Amino acid sequence: MDVDLNKIPQYLLKQEDPIFSFNKAIIDATNHLCVAYKPNTAFYEAYGLKGWKSLEKTIHYLNENYPEIFTIADAKRGDIGNTSSMYAKAFFDDLAFDSVTVAPYMGKDSVEPFLDFENKHTILLALTSNQGAFDFQTKTVDGKELYKQVLETSKTWKNAKNLMYVVGATKAEYLADIRKIVPDSFLLVPGVGAQGGNLQDVCKYGLNKDVGLLINSSRGIIYASNKEDFSQAATVKASEIQKEMEQLLSK
Amino acid sequence: MDVDLNKIPQYLLKQEDPIFSFNKAIIDATNHLCVAYKPNTAFYEAYGLKGWKSLEKTIHYLNENYPEIFTIADAKRGDIGNTSSMYAKAFFDDLAFDSVTVAPYMGKDSVEPFLDFENKHTILLALTSNQGAFDFQTKTVDGKELYKQVLETSKTWKNAKNLMYVVGATKAEYLADIRKIVPDSFLLVPGVGAQGGNLQDVCKYGLNKDVGLLINSSRGIIYASNKEDFSQAATVKASEIQKEMEQLLSK
Numbered sequence: 001m002d003v004d005l006n007k008i009p010q011y012l013l014k015q016e017d018p019i020f021s022f023n024k025a026i027i028d029a030t031n032h033l034c035v036a037y038k039p040n041t042a043f044y045e046a047y048g049l050k051g052w053k054s055l056e057k058t059i060h061y062l063n064e065n066y067p068e069i070f071t072i073a074d075a076k077r078g079d080i081g082n083t084s085s086m087y088a089k090a091f092f093d094d095l096a097f098d099s100v101t102v103a104p105y106m107g108k109d110s111v112e113p114f115l116d117f118e119n120k121h122t123i124l125l126a127l128t129s130n131q132g133a134f135d136f137q138t139k140t141v142d143g144k145e146l147y148k149q150v151l152e153t154s155k156t157w158k159n160a161k162n163l164m165y166v167v168g169a170t171k172a173e174y175l176a177d178i179r180k181i182v183p184d185s186f187l188l189v190p191g192v193g194a195q196g197g198n199l200q201d202v203c204k205y206g207l208n209k210d211v212g213l214l215i216n217s218s219r220g221i222i223y224a225s226n227k228e229d230f231s232q233a234a235t236v237k238a239s240e241i242q243k244e245m246e247q248l249l250s251k
Numbered sequence: 252m253d254v255d256l257n258k259i260p261q262y263l264l265k266q267e268d269p270i271f272s273f274n275k276a277i278i279d280a281t282n283h284l285c286v287a288y289k290p291n292t293a294f295y296e297a298y299g300l301k302g303w304k305s306l307e308k309t310i311h312y313l314n315e316n317y318p319e320i321f322t323i324a325d326a327k328r329g330d331i332g333n334t335s336s337m338y339a340k341a342f343f344d345d346l347a348f349d350s351v352t353v354a355p356y357m358g359k360d361s362v363e364p365f366l367d368f369e370n371k372h373t374i375l376l377a378l379t380s381n382q383g384a385f386d387f388q389t390k391t392v393d394g395k396e397l398y399k400q401v402l403e404t405s406k407t408w409k410n411a412k413n414l415m416y417v418v419g420a421t422k423a424e425y426l427a428d429i430r431k432i433v434p435d436s437f438l439l440v441p442g443v444g445a446q447g448g449n450l451q452d453v454c455k456y457g458l459n460k461d462v463g464l465l466i467n468s469s470r471g472i473i474y475a476s477n478k479e480d481f482s483q484a485a486t487v488k489a490s491e492i493q494k495e496m497e498q499l500l501s502k
Contacts, residue, residue: 042334045341052303079327080381086293094299105356105376107383130331132358135404139392153386
């Protein structure tokens with residue numbers, strides 16, 4: 001749910017809270033086809049106080065109406081220990097998300113405060129979907145790529161059972177190696193759709209005995225149309241992807 | 252400005268906006284001794300909408316009353332390109348900070364959207380002040396520590412002149428090597444005070460011809476007292492550090 005006011009149907013801009021109106025329509029039109037929603041905090045912070053309010057309303061709407069659906073704050077936070085505790089409090093306590101994405105650069109004591117929360121999940125960036133992933137993540141560190149070091153090292157952290165990992169769909173062939181390190185972990189896979197990742201390849205290399213994949217399609221669904229039929233178009237697009245997934249799972 | 256409601260003088264909690272009241276008092280009591288203020292966004296997000304409002308009021312207060320003072324959003328953001336653009340918009344346009352801290356894990360296209368902004372500074376995490384810095388940052392990547400790779404690689408990015416770097420004071424001896432890679436860059440140095448960093452060592456290894464250091468002391472100053480005299484105590488503490496810096500600079 002990366003809502004950009006320039007991309008949503010323009011008639012919504014007349015409403016009191018266009019971002020929330022848009023999200024509510026998308027959620028109502030797609031909840032029977034989705035297992036998770038992932039608002040990216042940047043798109044709310046960019047609109048200041050109003051944007052933060054829209055984020056709050058969106059997560060409350062999800063938790064009240066669709067409590068069984070998994071929620072992800074795509075926030076990519078991470079800081080020294082006492083500061084990460086405050087971020088964890090923001091997303092797990094105050095906003096009541098089920099999970100949050102976290103950057104690994106600052107190491108163990110920047111991630112463990114998130115892992116402290118029972119029944120919450122911390123989704124650590126391992127291999128991201130963008131071109132810049134090749135700047136550092138795939139570089140060799142002590143004989144092994146940095147993203148593999150991140151996966152292996154994080155397994156030793158306290159409450160590591162609460163970890164999930166971000167692995168970009170644009171690098172699906174890396175999933176085979178990743179599964180050797182974290183065979184049982186759930187992976188959040190962005191990059192299918194607008195960013196060019198391929199669903200079949202992701203499933204081929206990434207599925208495990210529990211499925212183990214949360215595959216994200218954002219812009220492909222929410223911006224399927226920018227006219228008054230945007231929510232129906234989102235249903236159609238989400239349904240197509242859901243069917244494709246169902247077929248791949250029944251193979 | 253890492254405001255924790257459990258640590259500020261408890262009589263402030265009766266006020267309408269305790270966080271802003273606290274910040275305003277600290278700013279008014281220390282602005283003649285400081286060149287920059289650095290609110291850490293985690294401490295505002297943890298209080299939800301109210302917290303974001305306090306952050307907004309704090310930065311507006313600074314920009315209206317002390318426009319010559321440099322402001323830093325300590326946010327440690329970073330995401331794929333179109334998302335980083337939204338973060339940059341949030342901190343540079345909407346909140347009108349002079350600078351923002353950014354994490355390097357996602358590479359070039361996650362940082363360049365921040366660098367696009369004229370007259371704004373992007374402060375990239377290089378070597379942080381926490382123990383977790385040794386998990387990945389100091390590991391050897393292609394024959395060189397990761398934080399050095401971050402410094403060198405980032406110098407090649409578009410508008411790299413707008414870069415500054417975070418280098419923790421708790422690892423002051425590393426500054427000599429860092430200065431060989433980025434002799435002219437300004438460094439933001441957290442970790443003096445509460446985290447145990449030593450001001451003399453930081454200056455010894457980090458000063459360049461333009462000074463080149465922004466040394467941060469947060470909790471040491473703002474929590475100098477938790478009684479009604481907290482702002483006076485902050486003046487005293489900030490003054491001590493300012494005098495110590497003055498002496499080191501006049502050597």
